[in-house]
Amino acid sequence: MKWRDYGALEVKRDDAVGNAIRAASFEYERNLAKLGNPVDRDEWFMPPMQVNAYANPTMNEIVFPAAILQPPFFDPHADPAVNYGAIGAVIGHEISHHFDDQGRKYDPEGRLTDWWKPKDVQRFKVYTDQLVAQYAQYEPLPGTKVNGELTLGENIAGLLVAYDAYQLSLGGKPAPVLEGFSGDQRFFLGHAQVWRSKYREEALRQQLVVDSHTAGHFRPNVSRNIDARYQAFDVKPGQKLFLPPEQRVKIW
Ligand SMILES: [Zn+2]
Structure with missing residues (x-):
């Protein structure tokens, strides 16, 4: 220190x-x-008391300050399903930044070297174009929609990786039902709880124009792309966030 x-x-x-x-x-x-x-490889680019996390491709590192390792993101006494949906999705998100439209430009030593083949770029774009269109439909303020291109890199990542990790953690055993909720339900609820947000109109308007992060209360919507969510909550066609299987975008 x-x-x-x-x-x-x-x-x-x-x-x-x-x-x-x-x-x-x-x-x-x-x-x-x-x-x-010389580069100081011990330097952190956020202070310990900041509730946030980052991926830094030039250092090939992901960083979680102490402040994010507390509820609602992480609670050592909480049910694992909730922690996987919350901090697990954040960790998955930061890891995947190293493999996405930004991380692909850096090699393991942090040098600016694009390691994707042209074929990878093409296939990635097929999926990401769908996600750009999906997010561009959200209208947080009347007449002002989410910028699907600007927020793409932040929208792609994390939740599905965390879901897979949660399933692996169960080791083939069924998750317990707690307080009437299944393990999968608690996973998705844990994720949604993290992103409860409140904005003044001006702040939300500014975020929609300049920020690569989609406004907090829209971030849980990424779960529309995960089949397990439909089973967990018995989501039916015609319900607000239902997507037919062929429109669910699966990138990682
Ligand atoms: Zn991010």
Whole structure:
């Protein structure tokens, strides 16, 4: 553990904008000072108290700060199905970033080398075009839809990998029924609970335009593409999030 020295950063109690500007330029200078020096492979790009996670292809690493390893993402005392649907899907998501439209551009040492064959690119695009169209139908605000291209890389990943991991963890035994819910139901509920979100209209509008992450309350919709969800909740044609089997997009 190395503590970062903020001694040179001036923070004033009555100057929020000035603090933000000074903090930004302090950080800029800190990054500039790295030039010409060896790469610090121990550096984390999020602080421990940030509820988030990331994949960093130049380091070939996935990182989960302490703050995300608590409920609703992870609870050591919770039922495994819930944890697999929650932090499991986040872990699967970050792993798959190393293999997706971004991660494919970096080799195992983090060098910028595209390791996909043209055939892989073509097949990937067939599936991702379907997912782009699927997300572009969501309309979080009247007249403003999700940008399927912008959010593609974030929409692809994670849940199906976590579902497979959960099934493997059962070792062929049936999952227990707890409080009336099957293991698969608890898995999908655990995933949906993580993404409960609330936005002011302005914040949501900004996110829809500039952010590669789909707004939180639409993220559980990715489960529409997983057959097991239909069995778990007996989802029928005509229900709001039903997709016919041929329209379910399976990439990983
Ligand atoms: Zn992501």
